[in-house]
Amino acid sequence: MRHRKRxxxxxxxxxxxxxxxxxxxxxxxxTYRGEEVAEVYGYxxxxxxxxxxxxxxxxxxxxxxxxxxITIARKAKPHREASEAIVSPDKFGKGAESFSKKREPELWAxxxxxxxxxxxxxxxxxxxxxxxxAVALLFDVVVDEIGERTHGYTRIVRLATPRLGxxxxxxxxxxxxxxxxxxxxxxxxxxxLEVEDDEAxxxxxxxxxxxxxxxxxxAATDEA
Numbered sequence: 014m015r016h017r018k019r020x021x022x023x024x025x026x027x028x029x030x031x032x033x034x035x036x037x038x039x040x041x042x043x044t045y046r047g048e049e050v051a052e053v054y055g056y057x058x059x060x061x062x063x064x065x066x067x068x069x070x071x072x073x074x075x076x077x078x079x080x081x082x083i084t085i086a087r088k089a090k091p092h093r094e095a096s097e098a099i100v101s102p103d104k105f106g107k108g109a110e111s112f113s114k115k116r117e118p119e120l121w122a123x124x125x126x127x128x129x130x131x132x133x134x135x136x137x138x139x140x141x142x143x144x145x146x147a148v149a150l151l152f153d154v155v156v157d158e159i160g161e162r163t164h165g166y167t168r169i170v171r172l173a174t175p176r177l178g179x180x181x182x183x184x185x186x187x188x189x190x191x192x193x194x195x196x197x198x199x200x201x202x203x204x205x206l207e208v209e210d211d212e213a214x215x216x217x218x219x220x221x222x223x224x225x226x227x228x229x230x231x232a233a234t235d236e237a
Contacts, residue, residue, distance in 0.1 A: 021070055037075045038082065039147040041065050041186065045154045046146075063158065063188035068176065072169050072186040079186070082138050083166045086156045089134035093152075096128035160191025 023030060045062045067075075100120060138148045159166055172183040 021074055023070060023074070033071075034075050034078050035141070035143050037065065037067065037071065038078045039142045039144040041075075041079060041188070042082075042142070042147040042150050042155060043144070045150045045158075063155070063190075065186050066172070066183060067186060069169070069171060069182040069184040072184045076167050076169065076186065078141065079188075080164075080166050082141055082151060083155060083159065083188075085134050085138055086152050087159070087163075089131045089152070090156055092127060092129075092131040092134075096124055096131065099124050099127055155188060158188060158190060162189065162191070165189060 023033075025033065041063070044064060135148055135152060138151060139145060142148060142151075166189055168185075168187050168189050170185040170187070172185065174183065175181060176183050
C-alpha cells in the first residue's frame, strides 16, 4: 500500500518522472519566445504564450514546480530593481566595457551586494529547470506578466475532447495574466456588425430591382 506517499507515478521511474517535469515546466516558459525566434528556427506558433496542453494528471503534478519557480523569480525582482537603482546594468553587467571591480571598487561592491540575491534566484531556477533560455524568459517576461499576484499563478482547464489513442483526459496548463491585462481584454469594444443606412438602402433597392426583373421575365415566358 502507498500510504503517506504523495504524488503520482505516471508509469515512470523517479529519474524519468523528474526529467519530464523539468521539460514540461521549461516548455511552458519557452512559449513566451517572440516571433523572431520562430522565424529563425522555421516553425509557426500554434498556441498562445503561457499555455501548454497535456494530460490532466501531468498538469496537476507539474503545476507545483511551475509555481515554485515563479515564486522564486517574483521574490527576486525587488533585488534587481535595487541594483538597477544604484547603477545601470550596462555598466557592470557581463560584456560591458567597464566591467572591472578594480576601477570603481566601492560602487561595484555596492552593486554586487544588491544584485547577489537576484543571481542566486536565477541559479536556483536553473537548477530546477535546466534551461538557461527558460530561466531568462521567466525572470524577464513571466514575472511582469503576473503583475502583483502573490499566489495562484497557474490555472488548469479541463478539455472536453479526450486524447486520441488512449482517450486520456486532456487539460490546459496556463499562466494566469495580470488583472489589468485581463480587464483591458474584457473592456475592448466589440467590432460593429451593423450596416450603415446608405449601404442598407442601396442593397434594398438592388434587391427590389432584381425581384422586378425576375417577375417580368416570368410574365414574358407565360405569354409566349
